[in-house]
Amino acid sequence: MRILITGLTGPVGSFLADYLLTLPGLELHALKRWRSDPRPIAHLRGRVTLHEGDIEDPFAVDRTLAAVRPDRVFHLAAQSYPSASWEAPIHTMRINVEGTLNLLEAVRRHAPQARVHIAGTSAQYGTVRPDQVPISETHPMRPASPYGVSKVAAELSGLQYHDNFGLHVFVTRSFNHVGPRQGDRCSIQTFCQQMAAIELGQQEPILYVGNLEPQRDFTHTRDVARALWLLSEHAQPGEVYNLCAGQATRIGEIVQLVLARGRVPVEVRVDPARLRPSDEPILLGDNRKLRAATGWEPTIGMSEIVDELLAYWRDALR
Structure with missing residues:
Protein backbone atom coordinates (compact mmCIF):
# COMPACT_ATOMS: atom_id res chain seq x y z
CA MET A 1 0.00 0.00 0.00
CA ARG A 2 1.42 3.40 -1.02
CA ILE A 3 1.10 6.28 1.44
CA LEU A 4 1.67 9.97 0.65
CA ILE A 5 2.22 12.50 3.43
CA THR A 6 2.28 16.25 2.90
CA GLY A 7 3.83 18.31 5.68
CA LEU A 8 6.31 15.60 6.69
CA THR A 9 8.57 18.09 8.51
CA GLY A 10 5.68 19.62 10.45
CA PRO A 11 4.52 19.02 14.02
CA VAL A 12 2.76 15.72 13.23
CA GLY A 13 4.21 14.50 9.92
CA SER A 14 7.42 12.89 11.14
CA PHE A 15 5.63 11.16 14.01
CA LEU A 16 3.06 9.81 11.58
CA ALA A 17 5.88 8.45 9.43
CA ASP A 18 7.50 6.91 12.51
CA TYR A 19 4.28 5.10 13.33
CA LEU A 20 3.56 3.97 9.77
CA LEU A 21 7.06 2.51 9.48
CA THR A 22 6.16 0.09 12.29
CA LEU A 23 3.31 -1.34 10.18
CA PRO A 24 3.91 -4.04 7.55
CA GLY A 25 3.35 -3.65 3.83
CA LEU A 26 3.45 0.14 3.56
CA GLU A 27 5.51 2.19 1.09
CA LEU A 28 5.95 5.76 2.33
CA HIS A 29 6.24 8.85 0.14
CA ALA A 30 6.22 12.52 1.12
CA LEU A 31 5.97 15.91 -0.56
CA LYS A 32 8.69 18.14 0.87
CA ARG A 33 9.46 21.81 0.30
CA TRP A 34 13.09 22.45 -0.58
CA ARG A 35 13.30 25.13 2.14
CA SER A 36 11.76 23.08 4.96
CA ASP A 37 14.01 22.31 7.92
CA PRO A 38 15.34 18.77 7.31
CA ARG A 39 16.29 18.11 10.93
CA PRO A 40 12.92 16.70 12.07
CA ILE A 41 13.14 14.02 9.36
CA ALA A 42 16.88 13.27 9.41
CA HIS A 43 16.16 9.85 10.92
CA LEU A 44 13.75 9.07 8.05
CA ARG A 45 16.29 9.44 5.25
CA GLY A 46 16.30 6.31 3.11
CA ARG A 47 13.06 5.07 4.68
CA VAL A 48 10.66 7.57 3.08
CA THR A 49 10.79 8.55 -0.60
CA LEU A 50 10.89 12.34 -0.76
CA HIS A 51 9.37 14.31 -3.64
CA GLU A 52 10.55 17.91 -3.80
CA GLY A 53 7.76 20.42 -4.26
CA ASP A 54 5.60 23.06 -2.62
CA ILE A 55 1.93 22.49 -1.83
CA GLU A 56 1.31 25.96 -3.33
CA ASP A 57 2.68 24.79 -6.69
CA PRO A 58 -0.07 22.90 -8.55
CA PHE A 59 2.40 21.49 -11.07
CA ALA A 60 4.64 20.01 -8.38
CA VAL A 61 1.66 18.53 -6.56
CA ASP A 62 0.25 17.07 -9.78
CA ARG A 63 3.63 15.60 -10.71
CA THR A 64 3.96 13.96 -7.28
CA LEU A 65 0.48 12.42 -7.36
CA ALA A 66 1.05 11.14 -10.88
CA ALA A 67 4.32 9.49 -9.80
CA VAL A 68 3.10 7.99 -6.52
CA ARG A 69 -0.57 7.21 -7.26
CA PRO A 70 -1.10 6.66 -3.53
CA ASP A 71 -3.71 4.51 -1.84
CA ARG A 72 -3.86 6.88 1.13
CA VAL A 73 -3.03 10.56 1.53
CA PHE A 74 -2.45 12.41 4.79
CA HIS A 75 -2.63 16.13 4.07
CA LEU A 76 -0.79 17.87 6.90
CA ALA A 77 1.01 20.65 4.98
CA ALA A 78 -0.18 24.01 6.29
CA GLN A 79 0.64 27.34 7.83
CA SER A 80 -0.45 26.02 11.19
CA TYR A 81 0.10 28.86 13.67
CA PRO A 82 -2.83 31.18 14.51
CA SER A 83 -0.44 33.90 15.70
CA ALA A 84 1.42 33.89 12.38
CA SER A 85 -1.87 34.12 10.49
CA TRP A 86 -2.49 37.58 11.92
CA GLU A 87 0.85 38.71 10.50
CA ALA A 88 0.38 36.98 7.12
CA PRO A 89 -3.30 36.29 6.44
CA ILE A 90 -3.02 36.12 2.64
CA HIS A 91 -0.03 33.78 2.81
CA THR A 92 -1.97 31.60 5.24
CA MET A 93 -4.92 31.41 2.85
CA ARG A 94 -2.71 30.49 -0.08
CA ILE A 95 -1.02 27.62 1.70
CA ASN A 96 -4.05 26.25 3.50
CA VAL A 97 -6.80 26.79 0.94
CA GLU A 98 -5.08 26.83 -2.45
CA GLY A 99 -2.70 24.12 -1.31
CA THR A 100 -5.60 21.86 -0.35
CA LEU A 101 -7.30 22.51 -3.68
CA ASN A 102 -4.06 21.69 -5.53
CA LEU A 103 -3.94 18.36 -3.72
CA LEU A 104 -7.60 17.51 -4.26
CA GLU A 105 -7.38 18.26 -7.97
CA ALA A 106 -4.29 16.05 -8.31
CA VAL A 107 -5.97 13.23 -6.37
CA ARG A 108 -9.05 13.50 -8.59
CA ARG A 109 -6.88 13.14 -11.69
CA HIS A 110 -4.37 10.52 -10.61
CA ALA A 111 -5.60 8.64 -7.51
CA PRO A 112 -9.40 8.90 -7.31
CA GLN A 113 -9.57 5.68 -5.27
CA ALA A 114 -7.30 7.03 -2.51
CA ARG A 115 -8.52 7.64 1.02
CA VAL A 116 -7.68 11.27 1.71
CA HIS A 117 -7.28 12.86 5.14
CA ILE A 118 -7.65 16.65 5.42
CA ALA A 119 -6.23 18.11 8.64
CA GLY A 120 -8.51 20.72 10.18
CA THR A 121 -8.34 22.43 13.55
CA SER A 122 -10.32 23.32 16.65
CA ALA A 123 -9.63 26.95 15.73
CA GLN A 124 -12.46 26.54 13.23
CA TYR A 125 -14.92 26.68 16.14
CA GLY A 126 -13.70 30.07 17.36
CA THR A 127 -14.85 31.50 20.67
CA VAL A 128 -16.84 28.99 22.70
CA ARG A 129 -18.56 29.69 26.00
CA PRO A 130 -17.71 27.48 28.98
CA ASP A 131 -21.28 26.14 28.97
CA GLN A 132 -20.81 24.95 25.35
CA VAL A 133 -17.99 22.48 26.05
CA PRO A 134 -17.05 19.81 25.33
CA ILE A 135 -17.32 20.85 21.69
CA SER A 136 -18.86 18.29 19.36
CA GLU A 137 -18.53 18.15 15.59
CA THR A 138 -22.02 19.67 15.25
CA HIS A 139 -21.00 22.89 17.01
CA PRO A 140 -21.23 25.96 14.72
CA MET A 141 -17.97 27.20 13.23
CA ARG A 142 -17.11 30.86 13.76
CA PRO A 143 -13.30 31.08 13.62
CA ALA A 144 -11.58 33.92 15.44
CA SER A 145 -8.35 34.04 13.39
CA PRO A 146 -7.34 34.03 9.72
CA TYR A 147 -5.86 30.59 10.36
CA GLY A 148 -9.22 29.28 11.54
CA VAL A 149 -10.97 30.78 8.51
CA SER A 150 -8.46 29.15 6.16
CA LYS A 151 -9.04 25.75 7.73
CA VAL A 152 -12.83 26.08 7.42
CA ALA A 153 -12.33 26.71 3.70
CA ALA A 154 -9.94 23.75 3.38
CA GLU A 155 -12.36 21.42 5.15
CA LEU A 156 -15.33 22.50 3.05
CA SER A 157 -13.24 22.06 -0.10
CA GLY A 158 -12.45 18.49 0.88
CA LEU A 159 -16.08 17.71 1.63
CA GLN A 160 -17.14 19.31 -1.65
CA TYR A 161 -14.77 17.02 -3.58
CA HIS A 162 -16.34 14.08 -1.76
CA ASP A 163 -19.85 15.23 -2.61
CA ASN A 164 -19.15 16.23 -6.21
CA PHE A 165 -16.51 13.74 -7.32
CA GLY A 166 -16.90 10.83 -4.93
CA LEU A 167 -13.44 11.13 -3.37
CA HIS A 168 -12.97 9.23 -0.12
CA VAL A 169 -12.25 12.31 2.01
CA PHE A 170 -12.42 12.47 5.79
CA VAL A 171 -11.52 15.43 7.97
CA THR A 172 -10.06 15.83 11.44
CA ARG A 173 -10.59 18.93 13.52
CA SER A 174 -7.48 18.62 15.61
CA PHE A 175 -7.19 20.34 18.93
CA ASN A 176 -3.72 21.24 20.26
CA HIS A 177 -0.99 18.74 19.36
CA VAL A 178 2.35 18.81 21.11
CA GLY A 179 5.59 16.84 21.02
CA ASP A 217 -7.11 20.31 24.94
CA PHE A 218 -3.63 18.85 24.29
CA THR A 219 -2.75 15.53 22.64
CA HIS A 220 0.76 14.15 22.16
CA THR A 221 1.79 13.81 18.52
CA ARG A 222 2.44 10.08 18.94
CA ASP A 223 -1.16 9.58 20.01
CA VAL A 224 -2.25 11.76 17.08
CA ALA A 225 -0.31 9.64 14.59
CA ARG A 226 -2.00 6.48 15.83
CA ALA A 227 -5.43 8.12 15.60
CA LEU A 228 -4.83 9.24 12.01
CA TRP A 229 -3.95 5.74 10.86
CA LEU A 230 -6.98 4.26 12.61
CA LEU A 231 -9.21 6.85 10.96
CA SER A 232 -7.73 6.06 7.56
CA GLU A 233 -8.86 2.48 8.22
CA HIS A 234 -12.27 3.15 9.73
CA ALA A 235 -13.49 6.71 9.06
CA GLN A 236 -16.57 7.15 6.93
CA PRO A 237 -15.99 9.24 3.78
CA GLY A 238 -17.45 12.72 3.97
CA GLU A 239 -17.31 12.76 7.79
CA VAL A 240 -15.56 15.06 10.27
CA TYR A 241 -13.91 13.87 13.50
CA ASN A 242 -12.61 15.84 16.47
CA LEU A 243 -9.08 14.68 17.27
CA CYS A 244 -8.48 15.52 20.90
CA ALA A 245 -7.79 14.08 24.34
CA GLY A 246 -11.11 15.25 25.76
CA ASN A 287 -13.85 12.85 21.02
CA ARG A 288 -16.65 10.30 21.30
CA LYS A 289 -17.15 10.08 17.53
CA LEU A 290 -13.46 9.30 16.99
CA ARG A 291 -13.44 6.74 19.79
CA ALA A 292 -16.59 5.04 18.51
CA ALA A 293 -15.15 4.75 14.99
CA THR A 294 -11.68 3.54 15.95
CA GLY A 295 -11.46 2.49 19.60
CA TRP A 296 -8.65 5.05 20.04
CA GLU A 297 -7.68 6.44 23.44
CA PRO A 298 -4.90 8.92 24.31
Missing part, protein backbone atom coordinates in the same frame (compact mmCIF):
# COMPACT_ATOMS: atom_id res chain seq x y z
CA PRO A 180 9.31 17.09 20.18
CA ARG A 181 10.43 18.35 16.72
CA GLN A 182 7.62 20.92 16.82
CA GLY A 183 9.62 24.15 16.84
CA ASP A 184 9.07 27.00 19.27
CA ARG A 185 5.76 28.57 18.24
CA CYS A 186 3.51 26.53 20.55
CA SER A 187 3.09 27.86 24.10
CA ILE A 188 4.33 24.70 25.85
CA GLN A 189 7.38 24.63 23.58
CA THR A 190 8.27 28.24 24.40
CA PHE A 191 7.97 27.61 28.13
CA CYS A 192 10.17 24.51 28.02
CA GLN A 193 12.67 26.09 25.64
CA GLN A 194 13.02 29.16 27.84
CA MET A 195 13.46 27.09 31.01
CA ALA A 196 16.18 25.03 29.34
CA ALA A 197 17.91 28.19 28.10
CA ILE A 198 17.76 29.75 31.58
CA GLU A 199 19.25 26.62 33.15
CA LEU A 200 22.12 26.74 30.65
CA GLY A 201 22.75 30.45 31.26
CA GLN A 202 21.60 31.39 27.76
CA GLN A 203 18.68 33.56 28.98
CA GLU A 204 18.11 35.78 31.98
CA PRO A 205 16.01 34.05 34.69
CA ILE A 206 12.72 35.40 33.38
CA LEU A 207 10.10 33.14 31.81
CA TYR A 208 8.15 35.25 29.33
CA VAL A 209 4.52 34.26 28.82
CA GLY A 210 1.36 35.44 27.09
CA ASN A 211 -2.22 34.98 28.26
CA LEU A 212 -2.26 32.26 30.92
CA GLU A 213 -6.04 31.98 31.30
CA PRO A 214 -7.09 30.03 28.16
CA GLN A 215 -7.76 26.32 28.56
CA ARG A 216 -6.67 23.99 25.79
CA GLN A 247 -9.46 17.05 28.68
CA ALA A 248 -8.59 20.77 28.95
CA THR A 249 -5.60 22.24 30.79
CA ARG A 250 -5.22 25.91 31.72
CA ILE A 251 -2.07 27.43 30.20
CA GLY A 252 -1.07 28.77 33.60
CA GLU A 253 -1.12 25.22 35.00
CA ILE A 254 1.38 24.18 32.33
CA VAL A 255 3.66 27.04 33.38
CA GLN A 256 3.49 25.74 36.95
CA LEU A 257 4.47 22.24 35.76
CA VAL A 258 7.48 23.72 33.97
CA LEU A 259 8.49 25.77 37.02
CA ALA A 260 8.20 22.73 39.29
CA ARG A 261 10.53 20.76 37.01
CA GLY A 262 12.99 23.61 36.44
CA ARG A 263 16.43 23.41 38.00
CA VAL A 264 16.72 27.13 38.82
CA PRO A 265 14.27 29.71 40.21
CA VAL A 266 12.76 32.04 37.61
CA GLU A 267 10.42 35.03 37.45
CA VAL A 268 7.29 34.73 35.29
CA ARG A 269 6.59 37.88 33.28
CA VAL A 270 3.85 38.66 30.74
CA ASP A 271 5.29 39.76 27.39
CA PRO A 272 2.80 41.99 25.49
CA ALA A 273 4.24 40.72 22.20
CA ARG A 274 2.95 37.24 23.08
CA LEU A 275 -0.65 38.40 23.45
CA ARG A 276 -2.98 37.77 20.49
CA PRO A 277 -5.74 40.09 19.20
CA SER A 278 -8.20 37.45 20.42
CA ASP A 279 -7.91 34.22 22.39
CA GLU A 280 -10.62 31.60 22.75
CA PRO A 281 -11.18 31.17 26.55
CA ILE A 282 -11.59 27.40 26.31
CA LEU A 283 -11.24 24.76 23.62
CA LEU A 284 -12.23 21.36 24.96
CA GLY A 285 -13.19 18.70 22.48
CA ASP A 286 -15.69 15.86 22.49
CA THR A 299 -2.03 7.41 26.30
CA ILE A 300 0.34 10.33 27.09
CA GLY A 301 -0.67 12.94 29.69
CA MET A 302 0.42 16.53 30.33
CA SER A 303 3.03 15.72 33.01
CA GLU A 304 4.73 13.29 30.63
CA ILE A 305 4.56 15.87 27.82
CA VAL A 306 6.29 18.54 29.92
CA ASP A 307 8.95 16.06 31.09
CA GLU A 308 9.69 15.01 27.52
CA LEU A 309 9.81 18.55 26.14
CA LEU A 310 12.11 19.82 28.88
CA ALA A 311 14.48 16.93 28.16
CA TYR A 312 14.24 17.65 24.43
CA TRP A 313 15.07 21.36 24.77
CA ARG A 314 17.86 20.75 27.30
CA ASP A 315 19.51 18.44 24.81
CA ALA A 316 18.82 20.67 21.79
CA LEU A 317 20.19 23.84 23.39
CA ARG A 318 23.17 22.14 24.98
